[in-house]
Amino acid sequence: MGLYESSRERRWAAVAMLFALAALPWLLQLLDQGFYISFASRLLIFALAATSLNLVIGFGGMVSFGHAAFFGAGAYCVAILAESGVVSAALAWPLAVGVSALLALLIGALSLRTRGVYFIMITLAFAQMVYYLVVSLKAWGGDDGLALARRSLLPGLDLSNDTSFFFVVLAILALVLIALDRLAHSRFGRVIQSIRENETRMEALGYPVFSYKLVCFVIGGGLAGLAGALLVNQTGLASPNLLHWLQSGTLMVMVVLGGVGSVYGGVVGALFLLLGEELLVEITPHWQIGLGLLLLAVVLWAPLGIAGLFGWGRRRE
Amino acid sequence: MTQLLIEQALNGLQFGLMLFLLAAGLTLVFGIMDMINLAHGSLYMAGAYFAAAATQASGSFLVGIAVAMLATALLGALVELVLLRRLYARSHLAQVLATFALILIFNEAVRVIWGAQPVLLNAPDEFSGPVNIGGFFYPSYRLLIIVVGALVAALLYVLVTRTRVGMWVRAGASNREMTEALGINVRLLFTAVFAFGAALCALAGALLGPLLAVEVGMGESILILAFVVIVIGGIGSMRGALVGSLLVGLVDTLGRAALPALLRSVLSADVASNLGPALASILIYVLMAAVLFWRPEGLFPARG
Numbered sequence: 001m002g003l004y005e006s007s008r009e010r011r012w013a014a015v016a017m018l019f020a021l022a023a024l025p026w027l028l029q030l031l032d033q034g035f036y037i038s039f040a041s042r043l044l045i046f047a048l049a050a051t052s053l054n055l056v057i058g059f060g061g062m063v064s065f066g067h068a069a070f071f072g073a074g075a076y077c078v079a080i081l082a083e084s085g086v087v088s089a090a091l092a093w094p095l096a097v098g099v100s101a102l103l104a105l106l107i108g109a110l111s112l113r114t115r116g117v118y119f120i121m122i123t124l125a126f127a128q129m130v131y132y133l134v135v136s137l138k139a140w141g142g143d144d145g146l147a148l149a150r151r152s153l154l155p156g157l158d159l160s161n162d163t164s165f166f167f168v169v170l171a172i173l174a175l176v177l178i179a180l181d182r183l184a185h186s187r188f189g190r191v192i193q194s195i196r197e198n199e200t201r202m203e204a205l206g207y208p209v210f211s212y213k214l215v216c217f218v219i220g221g222g223l224a225g226l227a228g229a230l231l232v233n234q235t236g237l238a239s240p241n242l243l244h245w246l247q248s249g250t251l252m253v254m255v256v257l258g259g260v261g262s263v264y265g266g267v268v269g270a271l272f273l274l275l276g277e278e279l280l281v282e283i284t285p286h287w288q289i290g291l292g293l294l295l296l297a298v299v300l301w302a303p304l305g306i307a308g309l310f311g312w313g314r315r316r317e
Numbered sequence: 318m319t320q321l322l323i324e325q326a327l328n329g330l331q332f333g334l335m336l337f338l339l340a341a342g343l344t345l346v347f348g349i350m351d352m353i354n355l356a357h358g359s360l361y362m363a364g365a366y367f368a369a370a371a372t373q374a375s376g377s378f379l380v381g382i383a384v385a386m387l388a389t390a391l392l393g394a395l396v397e398l399v400l401l402r403r404l405y406a407r408s409h410l411a412q413v414l415a416t417f418a419l420i421l422i423f424n425e426a427v428r429v430i431w432g433a434q435p436v437l438l439n440a441p442d443e444f445s446g447p448v449n450i451g452g453f454f455y456p457s458y459r460l461l462i463i464v465v466g467a468l469v470a471a472l473l474y475v476l477v478t479r480t481r482v483g484m485w486v487r488a489g490a491s492n493r494e495m496t497e498a499l500g501i502n503v504r505l506l507f508t509a510v511f512a513f514g515a516a517l518c519a520l521a522g523a524l525l526g527p528l529l530a531v532e533v534g535m536g537e538s539i540l541i542l543a544f545v546v547i548v549i550g551g552i553g554s555m556r557g558a559l560v561g562s563l564l565v566g567l568v569d570t571l572g573r574a575a576l577p578a579l580l581r582s583v584l585s586a587d588v589a590s591n592l593g594p595a596l597a598s599i600l601i602y603v604l605m606a607a608v609l610f611w612r613p614e615g616l617f618p619a620r621g
Contacts, residue, residue: 063410110606114613117353120409121548122609128541129602136595245541249355249417256414288425295418299411300403 074228100225333566334466342514348553364519393515
């Protein structure tokens with residue numbers, strides 16, 4: 001029970017979604033709404049970030065409240081590298097992933113000694129540590145953040161073109177989702193999900209529970225770093241807000257909104273939240289009340305999130 | 318130098334005692350119901366705003382504090398009855414999400430009612446000047462906070478460790494099912510504890526209002542510190558909350574005051590001025606990580 005269920009229909013739905021997204025730039029051009037292409041990239045990047053957190057929370061059962069640290073680390077890594085002259089995407093992006101993964105290894109190795117509420121709190125504390133460290137270091141821009149003068153360079157592609165950038169982001173997200181879908185059905189995926197369901201039993205069966213959880217945590221951190229590297233390219237600024245605990249909270253909201261432990265839950269949640277924000281802002285400046293009420297409704301009446309409403313996700317909380 | 322240290326230590330004590338007012342309620346909520354309540358900071362914010370409004374309307378700071386404590390207790394009880402009750406049996410994730418939603422709602426509600434600008438809450442005139450204590454001057458208002466904080470802490474301690482209600486609360490925190498089996502109405506008790514915790518939040522908010530800004534978002538930064546406190550002290554433990562609060566208050570304040578100077582004596586001035594504030598601001602998180610590393614249940618674990 002509770003494994004990632006991947007039916008044939010759902011895969012088709014995902015492929016159809018992919019094609020629809022690939023057609024988006026032309027559609028927007030047709031409607032003369034080219035401005036929204038950058039917003040669409042932003043949506044996909046947050047979808048990637050939320051997916052990475054969903055791997056940790058929904059898949060590994062580790063309620064991490066410090067995911068923003070890895071998200072922000074990826075962004076800062078690209079911006080810092082660019083300052084010192086490393087502007088190649090082929091170099092900077094993998095490095096950002098590596099740095100975030102390393103940070104996740106460090107934080108995870110310490111945090112996973114605790115469990116339950118203590119785990120939530122210690123991941124939060126580590127993320128705050130990273131936040132305050134970055135904010136107080138003037139060399140990295142302090143409160144103002146670090147600007148990225150121009151987008152990373154990728155041979156054969158002009159990333160400063162919003163449409164090309166969108167396709168790169170879309171391709172990366174699609175690859176990550178495919179990989180995660182495979183991962184969910186691999187031996188590693190089965191083991192980590194069994195650990196989520198019953199840690200003591202898996203321990204008794206002789207599985208190195210700690211290492212499995214740590215690896216899952218590190219993969220999640222690395223993917224968040226990738227999302228951060230993309231985001232700094234989209235916005236042109238590595239801002240301390242990316243590291244703030246409210247960012248961790250927002251990512252968590254996306255995961256729960258979309259569906260904890262469903263492969264596409266992070267994507268659904270990110271799209272729903274960001275689009276919802278955009279729509280609510282149009283209606284009232286006090287849209288946050290609406291958002292809050294919506295979240296409460298999801299928690300109380302749709303604990304499996306939007307994916308759960310359509311029967312895509314795990315069958316129980 | 319010694320005078321500066323004493324002054325900073327007093328500031329740390331004052332900050333720690335105010336943290337305790339928040340942490341006391343939070344640790345009981347955590348301990349008894351195993352519930353993560355991120356909205357605790359919102360009650361602190363609500364208390365500060367209520368105090369500012371009531372002080373302005375009545376002209377008396379004392380009336381302002383009383384009204385704020387009462388109103389916030391009612392607000393807390395309402396939130397507990399309407400929403401939080403439904404969440405006790407749910408996962409931590411659901412609790413984090415629901416109370417995160419509450420933060421959004423409270424922040425925006427304050428913006429709707431009072432606007433986005435900080436509101437003014439002044440200390441009473443009698444406490445505007447400094448006072449001479451043992452050879453140097455210290456702001457009398459801060460001294461007042463220390464005295465009030467210490468009194469409330471003592472009162473709480475007696476309440477929790479020496480009275481029958483306190484016994485129920487402690488029993489509920491260490492084993493809820495068993496306490497229920499013994500015939501204590503833990504639900505009702507908990508609503509009362511929650512309202513009481515909210516009143517303490519309001520007291521802290523009202524007292525700190527004149528020192529810090531009364532503004533939207535003031536609850537979040539202090540909430541994280543309160544969490545650090547109760548995790549260090551041990552979730553559900555009153556003694557842990559007190560020790561943790563004082564520890565965090567002192568380490569944070571003294572670290573900010575002394576660390577840059579200490580580093581300057583070891584490193585070059587340039588590096589020290591860069592590194593000092595950075596290290597000082599993460600000091601309490603390092604402390605928390607260290608405590609959790611060596612004592613994963615906190616300093617005074619409540620569950621036996």
